[in-house]
Amino acid sequence: MRALPWIGLAALAAAPFSGLGNYPLHLLIQVLLWGFVYTGWSIMGRLGMVSFGHGAFLGIGAYVVVMCWNHWGLTPWIGLPIALALTAVVAFLIGYPCFRFKIVGHYFALVTLALSEITRLLIVALRDHTGGSLGVTPKTALTEASYSLVALQFSNKIVWFYIVLAVWLAGLWLWKKVDRGMGRLALQAISQEEDAAASIGINVTRLKLGVTLISALMTCVGGVLYAQYQAYVNPDTVSGIGISLQMVFGVIAGGMYVRLGPTVGAAFTLLLAEGLRLAFGNSMHALDSTIYGLMLVLFIIFMPKGILGGALEAMQGKKSVPASAQRA
């Protein structure tokens, strides 16, 4: 049983060489990329900080890097640290007062919602530089070569697959680090009873800020990769209320409290959308979202632990699992 994850990982790493076509490979990249972003969201979400503002961090990641490259010719390798720094500043500016003044629950969700809307509106308002709601394409560096390390552009999907795979694994590792760290127990105590946690000497504000920073920075990296991989960004797909809600729901569908839950959620939502699209064609292009929305409602009512969480729980009914695995 212990070898199972490694076998799975080896199979995943070998996937591009098993004669997989471009389209399945594209889906796999999408699943891993969004799986990484959703994992980043869940690091915060599972501890009771439900953010509707991650669209802001995704948007900063995507747009800062593309703007740096298009306007100043700065390589994404410089753009990335700039985007991360900006994300950290924004996360701190919104997080510190929220945690300091105990803005939690509904209020936290709605304050962060305002943040992601501000980001979207700013991108639209600065249309002279960002291309507004029409979106923007990073200037291509692939006129002669098929790849450019400086511009972080690769025409070969296999390269992207390994980049995204590595980032996704790093995301899972971070998730585990936070999960196993001292801070998580403290944070779980906080999410249940904040005042009581503070009374036993837990520094609530600092712990929450730390987790928020990790989560925001991961989302920012996801935004950078998304922009570079798709070679097109648009304010509605990387910021605003739509994508922020989508992240929350992906995580809920998969299962917020298990490590692979967000990835399962990403795979499920993506395959559902693609499957329905293939089945019904583009003439019924809203059918997939209709069914998706309906399933979300049913999930939250009947299976609040998500697909993977629910499945694991059902298995636990049959055999006993170590206590640590139950929580994780």
Next chain:
Amino acid sequence: MELFDVFLLEAVLNGLLLGGLLALLSLGLNLVFGVIDVIWICYAELIMIGMYAIYYFYVVFGWPLLLAMAAGVLLVAAAGAALHQFVIRPVLAAEPINQLLVTGGVLFFLQAAATLAFGIEFKNIGVSFPPIVVGEISFSMPRLIAFGVALAGMLATYLFLKRTYLGTAIRAISQDRAIMPLMGVNPGRIFIVTSALGGALAGLASCLLVLQYDIHPAIGLSFGPITFLICVLGGLGNMVGGFVAAFIFAQFISVGGFFLAVEWGYVIAFVFFIAVMFWRPQGIWGGK
């Protein structure tokens, strides 16, 4: 310089009219939150459904406009009651955040279902009014109507809550959910009535919006966020606070949009919102 001032005055007055509309938008949401303690993230999508209903009754079926609007209000009221019965009630005992998220799922569902049923093209009921010109300032007639109806709607809600038996029961249950069942109030029934009333207010808002804006499946996204933020700014569940907050927001949008682009008006309003949250998390009007 004088010309400038006239246009600024026009922006301020138009902001005032917009404030009335926003106040009505936030009223239903505030009522539901105050009583049931649930935020309907899909509130603006209910308004969208109402707008489509009015469009179909009036344009496609050829009903008189006022009858179409009355039917629209009733339909959205029924939708509000159904939303509570089938979606909110099963999760009332769950974590509060699940209640928020489940209505977010309804948002996706309604938006996509509307796209599926009505297509993405913009629809308009084709009723136009001449602008009213006073001196050098011109007002849009639908906005003036919206302002008047919004004020009347708020007054009616206020009187209903203060003067009727049912209204008193609603206020009582919003103050103490645990005690009221012991006093012979059936909370399940009150919740359904409140949801229907919240839906009816959303329906009323759709009557006013349909006169001013084109109808499309994503229209909820342009009114939804601002409605939540107004409610929070006024203190969730605090109807007077929401009323004041709506007028503040409308001025930011209208005057900000006058000096800069429209988006900047919203950006300023949202930044103001976040700043106020840090300064007074209970809202501008909250007592505590």
